[in-house]
Amino acid sequence: MSGLGLRRVPSLSRREHVAEILREAITSGRLKPGDRLVELDLAAELGTSRAPVREALRQLEQEGLIASYPYRGSEVLGVSQDEVEQVLVPIRITLERFAFGKALEKLTDADLDALQGLVDDMLVAAGAGEAERLADLDIRFHELVITRSEQRHCLQMWKTIQPRVRAYFRRDAPAHADPADVARQHQELLDVLRAGDLDVVLDAVERHIHIHLTPPGAGDDVG
Amino acid sequence: MSGLGLRRVPSLSRREHVAEILREAITSGRLKPGDRLVELDLAAELGTSRAPVREALRQLEQEGLIASYPYRGSEVLGVSQDEVEQVLVPIRITLERFAFGKALEKLTDADLDALQGLVDDMLVAAGAGEAERLADLDIRFHELVITRSEQRHCLQMWKTIQPRVRAYFRRDAPAHADPADVARQHQELLDVLRAGDLDVVLDAVERHIHIHLTPPGAGDDVG
């Protein structure tokens, strides 16, 4: 009962809690590629038994953040630039084109207001130089739209891909885009959603995600 | 003891065993969308405890074959045509383009011979009208190449996507392509791999996978 604290479990199962904590530890870089993950140690540190820890580890393995070998434990994995550029980003484009298209008809005024709120917060975060908060808002923007698409699998796959993308940009990729630009781009995306033209939306989504890798030093933050 | 180069007899863990059985039951249609999966029943039926069953269920959940709700159990899911055409197949194309490209330089003569063997078997299976066997060979062909790409995540994601694609074509999609055509197409793919021109390979992969959904009655079998 120290370090990474786990207190109550109101609505989040211990398994999800553990997964969340480890995901954060890995994507932030506090746990580095090659680090070993010992179930009993994690369980003790998080104040649970091994069962939830094991299930969380399996989840992270599915997400590609760690690898585990029978009877020999788990270790944190790195993410290669090749994989991000040629696999993860194209998959994200596929998923989000589909999801944004499905969501277009379903977004309520309240949803659009919520998205606008996120973009406004992005501007604040950008101004204050709060990169982490900016990245969180970025993720929440996309996740909200995908959720509204009501495509269960799509959201699930997105959540599976996302942590690895974020781990890359947060940990392995040095350069980042101009924070103000991130906010501006999401404003554009939101404006296009408001306009409601499907083809325009799909195109905007593709360019928005693609832009992560285009220019010189490669990506900005996630999203 | 026996010859050299003996292969490990992994005697896969109970968890993998359970996952395999359930995956087969679901993709074959023996378990239908909406069917409930009770951990204790499955454990009893498979002669294990609930722990491996739970981990297997989580895996199937990640693969999108089932959904589970806290304290309320799991149920088998269906796969929509929209999702297959707009999400799963494009993702497969992304994954396989990447993997085939990476594998191109690494395929040995032995690998190419093995692939030719699979194609030959496809012809036999097609002639004998053994659709299941044909689909298995199809999967093994693709999986072998992706394995040779040595892209761990890529193979893993492919294995995650694949069962749902197969479930769709095996269970939800009525029409199938001409079996002989499946064999012929893989022969073409193999010939292109032998030729070794990257751009030609990438293009062939894309067309090969895409062809599942193009023409008249939609898809053939998987792969």
Next chain:
DNA sequence: CGACGGCCGATTGTCGACAGTCGCTCATAT
């Protein structure tokens, strides 16, 4: 007669203990 609220069975979430496997160390033999 219908709404409310507590009981009950069914099933999942979690735990602690035991068994199996792996890699390493170190004595032993060559």
Next chain:
DNA sequence: ATATGAGCGACTGTCGACAATCGGCCGTCG
């Protein structure tokens, strides 16, 4: 010195039991 292999820890894989939660049943009350 090198190779061999038994022994030893350190973990993971699996199990059976217990606790928590959900949904429906049923009696009660308005």
